[in-house]
Amino acid sequence: MNDTLAQKLPPQHRTADRTYYLLRIAALFAMALMFFPDVSPAKVTILINKSVSLFSAGISYSGLISDSARPLRLEWVQASTYQILHYGSLTAVLGSLLAGACGCMSLGSLRLKRLGNIFGMIGGGMLMAGMGMTYLAYRQFAAIVEKADRIAATLPDAVYIYAGLGLLFVLLSVGAQGVLPRAEKTDRYEMKPKYRLFLMFLPIIVLSFVFAYLPLVGWRYAFYDYQPGGTLSAETFAGFKYFQMLFQNESTRNDMIRVLRNTLVMSGLGIATSWVPLVIAILMAEIRSRFFLRSVQTIITIPNFISWVLVYAVALAMFNTDGFFNGFLGLLGIQSDTNYLMGNDNIWLKMLAWGMWKGVGWSSIIYVAAITGIDVSLYEAATVDGAGRFQKMRYVTLPGLMPTYTVLLLLAVAAILSNGMDQYYVFQNAQNTSTIEVLDLYVYNIGIGEGTSIPLSTIVGMFKTIISVMLLFIANHVSKWTRGESIV
Amino acid sequence: MRRKTNELNHAGFRRTAGDRIFDSLNTVFFLLYLLLCLFPFYYLFINTISNNDLVARGAINFWPVGLTLSNYAALKSVTDLGTAFLVTLGRTVIGTATMVVVSAFAGYLVTKKEMWNRKFFYRMLVITMYFNAGLIPTYLNIKMLGLTDTFWVYIIPALVMPFNIILVKTYIESIPPDLEESALIDGAGYMTIFSKIIVPLSMPILATIAIFGAVGHWNSFVDSLIYNQTAIQLHTLQHVLYTYLNKTSNLAAMMNAGADATAAAQAAQSALNNKVIKYTISMVTILPILLVYPFMTRYFQKGIMLGAVKG
Numbered sequence: 174m175n176d177t178l179a180q181k182l183p184p185q186h187r188t189a190d191r192t193y194y195l196l197r198i199a200a201l202f203a204m205a206l207m208f209f210p211d212v213s214p215a216k217v218t219i220l221i222n223k224s225v226s227l228f229s230a231g232i233s234y235s236g237l238i239s240d241s242a243r244p245l246r247l248e249w250v251q252a253s254t255y256q257i258l259h260y261g262s263l264t265a266v267l268g269s270l271l272a273g274a275c276g277c278m279s280l281g282s283l284r285l286k287r288l289g290n291i292f293g294m295i296g297g298g299m300l301m302a303g304m305g306m307t308y309l310a311y312r313q314f315a316a317i318v319e320k321a322d323r324i325a326a327t328l329p330d331a332v333y334i335y336a337g338l339g340l341l342f343v344l345l346s347v348g349a350q351g352v353l354p355r356a357e358k359t360d361r362y363e364m365k366p367k368y369r370l371f372l373m374f375l376p377i378i379v380l381s382f383v384f385a386y387l388p389l390v391g392w393r394y395a396f397y398d399y400q401p402g403g404t405l406s407a408e409t410f411a412g413f414k415y416f417q418m419l420f421q422n423e424s425t426r427n428d429m430i431r432v433l434r435n436t437l438v439m440s441g442l443g444i445a446t447s448w449v450p451l452v453i454a455i456l457m458a459e460i461r462s463r464f465f466l467r468s469v470q471t472i473i474t475i476p477n478f479i480s481w482v483l484v485y486a487v488a489l490a491m492f493n494t495d496g497f498f499n500g501f502l503g504l505l506g507i508q509s510d511t512n513y514l515m516g517n518d519n520i521w522l523k524m525l526a527w528g529m530w531k532g533v534g535w536s537s538i539i540y541v542a543a544i545t546g547i548d549v550s551l552y553e554a555a556t557v558d559g560a561g562r563f564q565k566m567r568y569v570t571l572p573g574l575m576p577t578y579t580v581l582l583l584l585a586v587a588a589i590l591s592n593g594m595d596q597y598y599v600f601q602n603a604q605n606t607s608t609i610e611v612l613d614l615y616v617y618n619i620g621i622g623e624g625t626s627i628p629l630s631t632i633v634g635m636f637k638t639i640i641s642v643m644l645l646f647i648a649n650h651v652s653k654w655t656r657g658e659s660i661v
Numbered sequence: 662m663r664r665k666t667n668e669l670n671h672a673g674f675r676r677t678a679g680d681r682i683f684d685s686l687n688t689v690f691f692l693l694y695l696l697l698c699l700f701p702f703y704y705l706f707i708n709t710i711s712n713n714d715l716v717a718r719g720a721i722n723f724w725p726v727g728l729t730l731s732n733y734a735a736l737k738s739v740t741d742l743g744t745a746f747l748v749t750l751g752r753t754v755i756g757t758a759t760m761v762v763v764s765a766f767a768g769y770l771v772t773k774k775e776m777w778n779r780k781f782f783y784r785m786l787v788i789t790m791y792f793n794a795g796l797i798p799t800y801l802n803i804k805m806l807g808l809t810d811t812f813w814v815y816i817i818p819a820l821v822m823p824f825n826i827i828l829v830k831t832y833i834e835s836i837p838p839d840l841e842e843s844a845l846i847d848g849a850g851y852m853t854i855f856s857k858i859i860v861p862l863s864m865p866i867l868a869t870i871a872i873f874g875a876v877g878h879w880n881s882f883v884d885s886l887i888y889n890q891t892a893i894q895l896h897t898l899q900h901v902l903y904t905y906l907n908k909t910s911n912l913a914a915m916m917n918a919g920a921d922a923t924a925a926a927q928a929a930q931s932a933l934n935n936k937v938i939k940y941t942i943s944m945v946t947i948l949p950i951l952l953v954y955p956f957m958t959r960y961f962q963k964g965i966m967l968g969a970v971k972g
Contacts, residue, residue: 208805208806208807209805210805210807211805224804224805224807225807226805226806226807228807229807236807366773366775366851367775367776367777368777369851370770370773370775370776370777370779370851371776371777371778371782373766373770373851374767374770374771374776374782377763377766377767377770377786377821378782378785378786380763380817380820380821381785381786381789381821381823382785383802383806384802384817384818384821385789385793385794386789387802388793388794388795388798388799388801388802389794389798390798390802391794391795391797391798391799391801391802392794392795392798394797394798394801453694456687456690456691457691459683459684459687460687460688460691461684465688465691468695469691469694469695470958471954471955471958472695472698472699473694473695473698474958474961475698475699475702475950475951475954476698478876478880478950478954478957479880479947479950480879480880480881480882480899481880481882482880482882482899482900482902482903482906482946483880483899483902483943483946483947485903485906486705486902486906486939486940486943486946486947487701487702487705487943489906489939490701490704490705490708490940490943491701491704495717495719495936496719497704497722499719500719500720500721500722501722503719504722530697530698534694534698538961562680562683563683594883595882595883598883598886599903613796616795616796616797617796617887620796620797620800621796621797621800621887621890627797627801630795630796630797631795631797631798633795634794634795634796634797634798635795637795638792638793638794638795641791641792642791642792645791661791
């Protein structure tokens with residue numbers, strides 16, 4: 174029914190649709206913008222916290238005044254000014270949301286569109302009103318003569334942007350309303366399924382965009398002399414300074430080489446032992462007692478489900494100075510109080526051992542699942558052909574597992590730079606940092622931990638991502654080429 | 662299914678001497694493996710319920726001596742542990758519930774071929790599994806959104822999990838479409854179909870992702886470490902445990918200072934020491950996983966099978 178309706182649409186709908194494109198983009202823009210503190214129109218004085226976005230200014234009054242306790246107490250400024258600002262921001266936020274609603278409703282039937290237009294007009298009006306109130310608050314701040322330097326009232330450019338957007342919404346929705354014919358009595362508030370589904374999916378797209386794509390914008394920090402709490406501006410622009418530093422500065426370069434060596438060795442050891450779970454799975458399939466098999470399956474996967482912190486707790490209990498291992502040696506008459514977690518020797522092997530203790534059981538369960546997928550008739554045929562137990566393991570089970578093994582191996586190769594930081598972070602200490610520090614941990618250590626260099630950390634993370642994506646791409650092609658199937 | 666393989670694999674063949682030796686060795690191997698997995702937990706446990714002086718001397722190795730539960734009682738005075746427990750429980754319950762609802766809904770929607778630009782958006786979603794902007798840009802993004810030092814940083818960024826969405830989608834696609842079609846003909850809307858038909862039928866996969874999600878939330882500490890570094894009251898249990906594990910100062914004295922008279926008396930009876938406190942806190946953190954673990958395993962198996970289908 175909806176489709177036939179669409180075909181009958183008169184030309185003025187198309188004009189309205191073009192208006193709506195602009196309106197939807199503007200609404201999306203307005204709604205996204207209100208979460209960014211950098212473009213908060215509420216920041217009319219330096220007394221307002223830099224991390225307050227328009228959204229938080231409108232939602233939380235306490236956040237708005239968080240940095241202004243002293244001026245308020247000393248009554249340089251009036252609480253009423255902040256309230257005007259707060260309600261102005263709230264009005265603007267609601268206005269943006271209404272404009273967004275208008276954008277959504279414009280996908281619906283004529284009747285829904287016309288209702289949406291009204292929303293758009295109100296929303297645009299509210300945006301402008303909100304900016305008007307912000308301007309009022311700004312004037313009140315600016316009117317304070319004494320302590321003017323401490324207040325430093327400024328009118329952010331964002332005020333003009335939002336006011337402009339408000340005006341745009343009003344104009345566009347009035348225009349659309351004028352162009353569109355009146356809805357007939359029989360027309361209902363409805364929307365085509367394809368748009369309805371899209372709108373239902375929209376929040377998920379938005380979340381995914383905000384938390385996965387938006388951070389990519391942060392790669393620009395690689396080009397600035399950025400300090401925590403600092404700003405990105407022309408003065409702090411550093412160009413490729415940090416890129417050069419990474420390759421030319423002796424100590425940074427040595428760090429990189431060391432960290433890459435640690436990363437590649439540990440991933441390499443992981444790949445070199447990747448056959449272990451496969452063998453364990455084959456052996457597990459040979460267990461005869463069902464009860465024993467169930468117990469094995471349940472228990473060997475437990476370590477996979479405890480956190481690395483708990484693995485570290487276990488490691489401490491076992492191998493600390495006063496841990497089990499030394500106590501056990503004591504029982505054998507050997508006095509020992511070595512702390513096996515502290516030193517720098519064999520760290521790679523120790524990390525491999527803990528990684529395997531945690532992960533091998535779980536990985537082998539994956540292969541067990543794959544064994545159940547092997548065609549039973551293959552075993553029957555092998556039995557008929559007189560194959561013994563070991564021959565069946567060798568010529569039926571093992572080949573049957575190879576596809577799974579290849580996929581996991583290719584994925585492991587693609588993830589060769591991503592060891593994660595959890596394991597190495599918890600086992601890290603002053604003595605072993607030089608050999609335990611893998612790329613992910615290094616990025617943390619120089620970015621957030623000790624020697625803070627945000628640009629450098631960003632660059633390293635950037636290279637890691639780019640190389641990882643390339644490796645995955647290659648692995649995928651290798652897979653397509655050898656198995657005729659892609660892995661991602 | 663695996664039962665079948667196993668039986669056919671072994672059906673009607675006579676055990677030779679070689680088989681017997683192999684079976685015995687195999688059993689011994691797995692017994693050792695089980696020991697390797699279980700002993701550390703057992704060791705931690707017996708040390709927390711034994712006489713503290715013996716524990717301090719490292720005399721408790723294989724069985725508990727001088728049973729006491731006073732160490733667990735003494736944990737009452739570690740107040741930040743209680744807060745951390747509530748925070749972690751909160752994020753596990755809220756985080757898992759919201760993630761499952763979002764995954765189920767998203768998984769359902771992406772099966773709807775009539776959705777506007779479905780393929781494009783689905784791809785956008787799936788691609789995010791294979792890249793990330795890196796630690797610092799992600800951190801600054803979260804900070805810019807005002808999520809640092811809040812509880813919600815544990816929940817909101819973890820709402821959309823592409824892999825879980827793929828799992829749900831794959832599962833829903835395996836449900837016969839007739840049910841949904843007849844409901845559509847009866848005039849049911851998407852929401853009705855989702856809640857009345859899709860969700861009840863997808864319970865197995867939803868349970869699987871719920872369990873994985875819950876374990877992930879319970880175990881996570883990097884987000885606490887990075888985003889809530891300064892908001893100590895929001896640290897997760899694992900994070901607090903890690904802090905305690907690395908403390909070298911006298912924890913017992915600290916606990917006694919904050920403890921009431923009875924706890925102090927208990928502590929005096931069997932001297933608390935750093936080792937015991939660390940072990941007990943670790944045990945308290947592991948226990949929930951160990952307790953629910955046996956009930957979770959069958960869902961894991963299902964999850965792997967579904968993951969394998971995709972892989």
